[in-house]
Amino acid sequence: MRCEVVAVGTELLLGQIVDTNSTWIGEQLALAGIDCLRHTVVGDNPERIRLALEESLSRSDAVIVTGGLGPTQDDITRDVIAEVMNVEMIQDPDLVELITAKFRGRGRVMPENNLRQADLPQGATTMKEMPGTAPGLICPISGKVIYAVPGVPLEMKQMIEGTVIPDLVSRSDEVAVIRSRVLRTWGQSESGLAEMLADEIKRLDNNQGVTLAFLASGMEGLKVRITAKASTELEAEGALNGEESRVRSIIGPLVFGIDGENMEAVVLKELIAQGLTLATAESMTGGLIASRLTDVPGSSKAFLGSVVSYANTVKHEILNVAEGPVVSEQAVLAMANGVCELLGADVSVAVTGVAGPEPQEGNQPGLVWIGTSVDGELKATKVQFPYDRTMARQLTAITALDILRRRLLERAEKN
Amino acid sequence: MRCEVVAVGTELLLGQIVDTNSTWIGEQLALAGIDCLRHTVVGDNPERIRLALEESLSRSDAVIVTGGLGPTQDDITRDVIAEVMNVEMIQDPDLVELITAKFRGRGRVMPENNLRQADLPQGATTMKEMPGTAPGLICPISGKVIYAVPGVPLEMKQMIEGTVIPDLVSRSDEVAVIRSRVLRTWGQSESGLAEMLADEIKRLDNNQGVTLAFLASGMEGLKVRITAKASTELEAEGALNGEESRVRSIIGPLVFGIDGENMEAVVLKELIAQGLTLATAESMTGGLIASRLTDVPGSSKAFLGSVVSYANTVKHEILNVAEGPVVSEQAVLAMANGVCELLGADVSVAVTGVAGPEPQEGNQPGLVWIGTSVDGELKATKVQFPYDRTMARQLTAITALDILRRRLLERAEKN
Numbered sequence: 001m002r003c004e005v006v007a008v009g010t011e012l013l014l015g016q017i018v019d020t021n022s023t024w025i026g027e028q029l030a031l032a033g034i035d036c037l038r039h040t041v042v043g044d045n046p047e048r049i050r051l052a053l054e055e056s057l058s059r060s061d062a063v064i065v066t067g068g069l070g071p072t073q074d075d076i077t078r079d080v081i082a083e084v085m086n087v088e089m090i091q092d093p094d095l096v097e098l099i100t101a102k103f104r105g106r107g108r109v110m111p112e113n114n115l116r117q118a119d120l121p122q123g124a125t126t127m128k129e130m131p132g133t134a135p136g137l138i139c140p141i142s143g144k145v146i147y148a149v150p151g152v153p154l155e156m157k158q159m160i161e162g163t164v165i166p167d168l169v170s171r172s173d174e175v176a177v178i179r180s181r182v183l184r185t186w187g188q189s190e191s192g193l194a195e196m197l198a199d200e201i202k203r204l205d206n207n208q209g210v211t212l213a214f215l216a217s218g219m220e221g222l223k224v225r226i227t228a229k230a231s232t233e234l235e236a237e238g239a240l241n242g243e244e245s246r247v248r249s250i251i252g253p254l255v256f257g258i259d260g261e262n263m264e265a266v267v268l269k270e271l272i273a274q275g276l277t278l279a280t281a282e283s284m285t286g287g288l289i290a291s292r293l294t295d296v297p298g299s300s301k302a303f304l305g306s307v308v309s310y311a312n313t314v315k316h317e318i319l320n321v322a323e324g325p326v327v328s329e330q331a332v333l334a335m336a337n338g339v340c341e342l343l344g345a346d347v348s349v350a351v352t353g354v355a356g357p358e359p360q361e362g363n364q365p366g367l368v369w370i371g372t373s374v375d376g377e378l379k380a381t382k383v384q385f386p387y388d389r390t391m392a393r394q395l396t397a398i399t400a401l402d403i404l405r406r407r408l409l410e411r412a413e414k415n
Numbered sequence: 416m417r418c419e420v421v422a423v424g425t426e427l428l429l430g431q432i433v434d435t436n437s438t439w440i441g442e443q444l445a446l447a448g449i450d451c452l453r454h455t456v457v458g459d460n461p462e463r464i465r466l467a468l469e470e471s472l473s474r475s476d477a478v479i480v481t482g483g484l485g486p487t488q489d490d491i492t493r494d495v496i497a498e499v500m501n502v503e504m505i506q507d508p509d510l511v512e513l514i515t516a517k518f519r520g521r522g523r524v525m526p527e528n529n530l531r532q533a534d535l536p537q538g539a540t541t542m543k544e545m546p547g548t549a550p551g552l553i554c555p556i557s558g559k560v561i562y563a564v565p566g567v568p569l570e571m572k573q574m575i576e577g578t579v580i581p582d583l584v585s586r587s588d589e590v591a592v593i594r595s596r597v598l599r600t601w602g603q604s605e606s607g608l609a610e611m612l613a614d615e616i617k618r619l620d621n622n623q624g625v626t627l628a629f630l631a632s633g634m635e636g637l638k639v640r641i642t643a644k645a646s647t648e649l650e651a652e653g654a655l656n657g658e659e660s661r662v663r664s665i666i667g668p669l670v671f672g673i674d675g676e677n678m679e680a681v682v683l684k685e686l687i688a689q690g691l692t693l694a695t696a697e698s699m700t701g702g703l704i705a706s707r708l709t710d711v712p713g714s715s716k717a718f719l720g721s722v723v724s725y726a727n728t729v730k731h732e733i734l735n736v737a738e739g740p741v742v743s744e745q746a747v748l749a750m751a752n753g754v755c756e757l758l759g760a761d762v763s764v765a766v767t768g769v770a771g772p773e774p775q776e777g778n779q780p781g782l783v784w785i786g787t788s789v790d791g792e793l794k795a796t797k798v799q800f801p802y803d804r805t806m807a808r809q810l811t812a813i814t815a816l817d818i819l820r821r822r823l824l825e826r827a828e829k830n
Contacts (some may be wrong), residue, residue: 012438012441012454013441013451013452013453013454014441014442014445014451015437015438015439015440015441015442015443015444015445016442017438018433018434018435018438019433019434019437019438019454020433022430022434022456023427023430023432023433023434024430025430026427026428026429026430027429027430027431028430029430030428030429030430036428036429037428037457037458037463038428038455038456038457038463038467039427039428039434039454039455039456040453040454040455040456041437041453041454041455042452042453043452048452048453052453055470180429180431182431189523189526189529190485190486190487191486191487191526191527191528191529192526194486194487194488194526194528195526195527195528213425213426213489214485214487214489215426215431215432225426225431277726280702280723282702284709285706285709286702286705286706286708286709286710286714286718286721287695287697287701287702287703287704287705287706287709287721287723288702288706288709288710289702290701290702290705290706290723290725291700291701291702291703291705291706293701294699294700294701294702294703294723294725294770294808295701295703295804295805295808297770297771297772297804299701299725300725300726303701303725303726304725304726304728304729305722305723305724305725305726305729305733306701306702306721306722306723306725307720307721307722307723308695308702308705308709308720308721308722308723309720310705310709310714310715310718310719310720310721311692311715311718311719311720311758313719313758313759314719314720314758318720318757318758342733343726343728343729343733344728355709355712356712357712384521384522385521386517386520386521388546389710389712390710391569393709393710
């Protein structure tokens with residue numbers, strides 16, 4: 001069973017709204033084990049909608065079209081489907097009744113326009129879900145099918161879940177279930193990960209059921225996605241668990257979280273598990289680490305606060321950093337220590353570096369010292385990031401949290 | 416000039432990430448007056464990518480393809496374009512040098528894989544922007560053109576703005592010049608702005624040259640976009656200037672910036688102009704305001720630092736907030752005053768509120784007190800935001816900065 005999604009709407013092409021409908025439908029199809037080959041977006045133009053539908057039908061067994069089912073003159077999806085099916089439009093008396101009743105129920109007068117929504121291509125049937133005034137349509141066409149659902153996400157979702165997916169599954173010969181899991185990593189490049197996992201990927205090539213893929217997520221690290229296809233959910237989960245163990249045995253500590261877990265949530269979870277409190281002392285990141293931590297619900301269980309010591313006077317006077325270079329090992333260690341003492345924290349992260357655009361104390365933009373204090377033991381690391389102010393700050397924040405994460409894991413192992 | 420966008424990536428089809436690239440590119444094309452007929456999403460499959468490119472080329476003059484330019488085996492866009500162009504892939508020695516140097520600059524060893532990114536279809540040229548290791552490609556093909564840009568948004572955007580749009584405009588037969596300017600506003604809803612500007616929009620309906628449009632930008636306020644079409648650049652700029660004055664005379668102080676200017680950049684500019692230094696005291700925003708300020712190059716000229724007083728002990732001990740409720744007028748005024756004294760700042764912003772998910776001191780999540788200190792004069796404002804942790808924090812940060820902006824403008828008028 002091969003499927004495609006066609007989204008209709010000039011506002012999507014013009015970038016006025018993001019096409020989250022196709023994304024959501026794609027996810028539901030994947031979860032149901034139905035292959036989705038293509039998403040297409042076209043404007044409210046009858047000729048271009050017709051071409052898109054015909055092309056999709058020529059490649060696939062089923063097409064889901066969203067949008068263009070409203071009551072106005074530029075809602076033309078119904079008419080175009082009739083053309084593709086080569087049938088007439090017929091007014092459905094039950095729909096006339098239903099739509100009229102919906103307006104009456106809301107105490108509103110029905111604009112004449114709205115009766116356009118009671119017109120159906122001959123041979124089409126309507127879906128049982130109808131939260132708005134636009135019916136969803138099931139349109140059979142030479143052994144294949146077009147499903148038409150409204151572009152309003154709430155209406156679309158009810159129809160896809162309630163009718164389209166079950167109908168597709170019942171038409172499908174395949175009984176396969178597809179499940180996936182994402183391992184989130186930090187500290188290695190995409191090609192570096194690919195090299196480490198090359199043998200495993202080769203091994204999987206002989207095994208149709210499980211695949212690995214890499215997804216770059218900008219400044220949030222690289223994701224390794226495991227996808228398993230099996231005949232039952234239990235079997236798919238088992239395959240995911242087995243493959244996760246194999247991948248972890250190869251890239252081990254690079255994995256920091258699973259699926260939606262970000263670095264800050266993982267660090268907070270570990271702090272709470274070990275009963276530790278955290279403070280940050282930030283110069284170059286200017287509060288970014290604190291801000292990311294406090295975006296996590298429940299962060300107040302471990303996070304006490306931060307001193308953003310952007311000006312050097314703040315470093316010297318509040319954090320007791322000695323006079324001298326402020327982008328240095330001594331400075332970052334003093335910051336890590338000073339903020340623990342000032343806020344009474346068990347653990348701290350400190351950052352001082354050159355945000356740019358100008359060099360500072362002979363250091364190039366992107367040079368950063370990261371310090372950590374765990375149970376009073378201080379450590380410092382020097383890193384050079386490629387220069388781009390926003391990117392260097394983000395990379396520094398997540399790298400600093402990753403250094404703390406690894407120290408916390410070591411601490412847990414020792415105790 | 417007709418254009419299409421093709422996004423490559425199985426993760427897009429599976430709904431694991433939303434295709435915001437096509438949306439953004441669609442918006443840039445619309446702003447430049449270039450028709451965009453279709454967006455297509457296909458997976459990492461050579462045959463399907465080839466078909467999509469060939470179909471798009473058959474309908475349009477130019478195709479922008481995003482994604483699949485990375486260094487791994489499943490990044491195949493380059494190779495498929497060579498197939499569509501019917502040419503060989505050739506390694507470009509300058510690119511080998513450039514990519515190798517990028518890794519050297521980061522102090523990292525280059526995985527062998529990465530040299531795949533130095534292979535080009537014969538006849539293709541590279542774009543001047545190259546923030547990552549993937550070059551953007553301009554691929555001429557029988558009088559038409561394919562532009563290939565990476566899927567990483569940061570890299571894609573630089574290439575589209577710097578190379579693709581100017582190149583498309585220069586290929587276009589249209590002699591009209593289209594220019595637009597965005598007025599950024601804060602403090603009014605979309606329908607509120609539309610009401611205020613209704614007469615002006617009606618007036619413009621009779622004037623083909625200038626249009627107004629509203630763009631919601633999530634948590635960064637509403638944008639009023641003025642677009643002018645004229646026969647020369649000078650004429651278009653003149654029309655923009657005239658319309659900007661008229662809009663400002665209607666919505667005046669709601670406008671905080673122009674085009675790419677964000678709230679923090681505007682506040683810093685005003686502080687520097689008035690020779691003032693700034694500190695922040697943040698509880699509920701947890702460093703977000705400081706982080707946004709320090710993301711602006713040159714922020715060190717005015718911004719001294721911040722105390723993120725997330726735990727109440729930090730509020731009491733470091734900022735001298737009296738015992739008692741910490742989400743209150745007294746607490747926020749004490750924070751604004753305390754941080755000015757501690758860091759020696761002329762001006763401060765302070766925030767204390769309920770980030771949620773739990774209510775606190777009888778207040779619902781989303782309730783926030785914002786305090787400011789200007790020349791020692793303290794003011795406080797209470798705001799209730801709709802509850803969503805991340806959204807409430809972002810709305811608070813920009814609202815706090817807007818309150819400070821308005822106080823700074825008042826101060827400038829007085830002096």
